Amino acid sequence: LNRPVVDRIIRVDHAGEYGANRIYAGQMAVLGRSSVGPLIQQMWNQEKDHLKKFDELMVAYRVRPTVLLPFWNVAGFVLGAASALLGKKGAMACTVAVEESISDHYNSQIRTLMEEDPEKYKELLQVIKQFRDDEREHHDIGLEHDAEGAPAYSALKTAIQFGCKAAIFLSERI
Amino acid sequence: VRCQLCPPQRALQASAVLRRASDEQKEPFASSSQQQSSSHATDHQPEQEPQGPRPSYTGQGGQESEDYESEEQLQHRILTAALEFVPEHGWTAEAIAEGAKTLGLSSAAAGMFHSDGSELILHFVSQCNTKLSELLEQEQKLVQLGEAEKKPTDQFLRDAVQARLRMLIPYIDKWPQALSILLLPHNIPSSLNLLTSMIDDIWHYAGDQSTDFNWYTRRAVLTGVYNTTELVMMQDSSPDFEDTWRFLENRIADAMNMGNTANQVQSTGEAVVQGLMGAAVTVSNAGTSRAGR
Numbered sequence: 001l002n003r004p005v006v007d008r009i010i011r012v013d014h015a016g017e018y019g020a021n022r023i024y025a026g027q028m029a030v031l032g033r034s035s036v037g038p039l040i041q042q043m044w045n046q047e048k049d050h051l052k053k054f055d056e057l058m059v060a061y062r063v064r065p066t067v068l069l070p071f072w073n074v075a076g077f078v079l080g081a082a083s084a085l086l087g088k089k090g091a092m093a094c095t096v097a098v099e100e101s102i103s104d105h106y107n108s109q110i111r112t113l114m115e116e117d118p119e120k121y122k123e124l125l126q127v128i129k130q131f132r133d134d135e136r137e138h139h140d141i142g143l144e145h146d147a148e149g150a151p152a153y154s155a156l157k158t159a160i161q162f163g164c165k166a167a168i169f170l171s172e173r174i
Numbered sequence: 175v176r177c178q179l180c181p182p183q184r185a186l187q188a189s190a191v192l193r194r195a196s197d198e199q200k201e202p203f204a205s206s207s208q209q210q211s212s213s214h215a216t217d218h219q220p221e222q223e224p225q226g227p228r229p230s231y232t233g234q235g236g237q238e239s240e241d242y243e244s245e246e247q248l249q250h251r252i253l254t255a256a257l258e259f260v261p262e263h264g265w266t267a268e269a270i271a272e273g274a275k276t277l278g279l280s281s282a283a284a285g286m287f288h289s290d291g292s293e294l295i296l297h298f299v300s301q302c303n304t305k306l307s308e309l310l311e312q313e314q315k316l317v318q319l320g321e322a323e324k325k326p327t328d329q330f331l332r333d334a335v336q337a338r339l340r341m342l343i344p345y346i347d348k349w350p351q352a353l354s355i356l357l358l359p360h361n362i363p364s365s366l367n368l369l370t371s372m373i374d375d376i377w378h379y380a381g382d383q384s385t386d387f388n389w390y391t392r393r394a395v396l397t398g399v400y401n402t403t404e405l406v407m408m409q410d411s412s413p414d415f416e417d418t419w420r421f422l423e424n425r426i427a428d429a430m431n432m433g434n435t436a437n438q439v440q441s442t443g444e445a446v447v448q449g450l451m452g453a454a455v456t457v458s459n460a461g462t463s464r465a466g467r
Contacts, residue, residue: 014385055385062378065385 002116006124008172009109010063013128014054015171016102018069019076020047023098026080027091036088036145043095043138050131057127066171075167079160090156092147097157099139101164106132252283253297257345260298264348265291265355292361295352296368302341303372309337310379327380328426334376335400335426336419339407343415350408373397395432399425 024044031037058065066072083094106128113121113128150156243251256273263269267289271281287293316322325333342349356365373396382392402425407418 058385059383062374065387065389067387067390069387 001120005112005116006061006121007063009113009124009128010054010057010061011066012168012172013106013109013131014051014058014063015066015069015072016105016168017047017051017054017131019072019167020098020102021051022073022076023080023083023094026077026082027084027094028080029077030081030084031088031091034088036091039141039145040091043141046134046138050134053127053131057124067174068167068170072167072171079163083156083160086151086156089146089150092142092145093150093153093156094160096139096142096147097160098164099135099142101161101168103132103135103139105164105168106135249286249293250297251277252279252286253294254301256294257298260294260345260348265295265352267291270294290355290358291352292355292358295355296361296364298345298352299356299365299368302338303368303375305341306334306338306372307375310334310375314379328430330380331376331396331399331429332419332422332426334379335396335403335422338372338376338400339404339418339422342404342407346407353404353408369397369400373400395429399429 021044024040024047027040028037028044031040057063079094080091084091086093110125110128110132113125118125147153252270252274254273255276256270258276259269259272263272267284267287269291270287271284274283275281313322317324345352355361370393373393377392377396382389384392399422403418403422406421407415410418412418
């Protein structure tokens, strides 16, 4: 097993699911009692399952979590709450942006592992593929619920995706 | 068990790095600053991982004849042989020269290493860490087979740290010298690496499954306990270092208390917040009811 590669992958994916969890928590705090509440709750529940899976993988592969977890804790919640304060469409736009970043990121990880050795990394590949599909679904749900109608949609989306890229870069390394 | 042998840092390192870079892809366990010897103890990868044959670090993989010994292996043998001369000569080139002589080599072999004895000390530390890992692995097996009781965490940590520190006893007179050499700037990356992997190993076998910031606090605390106990041991003249073990017991107890205290602070904090929210609601209700009248 290529330890450095597996280490990075699990660390950053764990951080990502943790962040996604906190984003949905922030959105629920604001929009929990609105009409999109149940929908957000459902997506949140799926992220909780994802996080649980990465917790298990982290222990199994003895990977160190990122030091920035406490920071993602707060930043994620603030992002979720702030986007929700922009309204339901704002929350959906945030979801679209984040889920798009995450699924692109999962895709590049899948490519990396496939290039390395698909057989060796079969279990990990299966998990990442499944999660990538789930995140894409969330992305599509966001679009269906009129994310593009959110105020300053493209600026919002660009800003959030830039933040995601930075978060991914840092969580892989520290 | 992750083997943690740190071969000498030499000019030859450049070629070693080049070899390592090409071998890294095939190496199941190579981490960027640790290298493996050709013999491995068992590992803890999840059972699903295929346990194929592993090429040795030096990439021999059957390309050379079985009698061929790589330079790293030779250096390891010399350093291991040199350890017996450390109590007399200290961590020096003399000890290495004597070690080389017992292997039938010329004492000029000591020229392969740094004159400050760095490699000898790092080799020793790495060896001790490997021994500790094997010990903990065996203990874990006994517990899994039901032949031994699972120890409570504080006792487990105490025993593991004590076992590791006891390995210093034969060299205790020269250990302060070794510690100061390990703190030299050019040794810090390796010595820090060895220390952190050892602490991580201990926590792993203690059953730590944290995936949040606790991962860091636990390791930081245990590192502090280990280092302070090691220093106390240097000054200890009591029979069988009983003062040191008592010190260790107290520090571990403190560490356990720290965890409990943190929980208590958090619960108290949450209770206070609840209380304040309740008070705020009461005040706002009182206000609205008065306004409604």
